[in-house]
Amino acid sequence: MDLQTEARIVVTVLGFILFLGICFWAFSRHNKASFDQEAQRVFLDDDLPSSDKQT
DSSP states (O other): OOHHHHHHHHHHHHHHHHHHHHHHHHTOGGGHHHHHHHHHHHHHGGGSOOSOOOO
């Protein structure tokens, strides 16, 4: 194998490891509370006045 092929393999493996790390981070129980709070934020901001000026 040449250097270019080996570099592609290394980049692919590192990208896959990064992808798995992001998946574990996103679905970990440790982050569930903060993600749930951010998901409800859209509904909690409903009471704010809109920026549309209707006449």
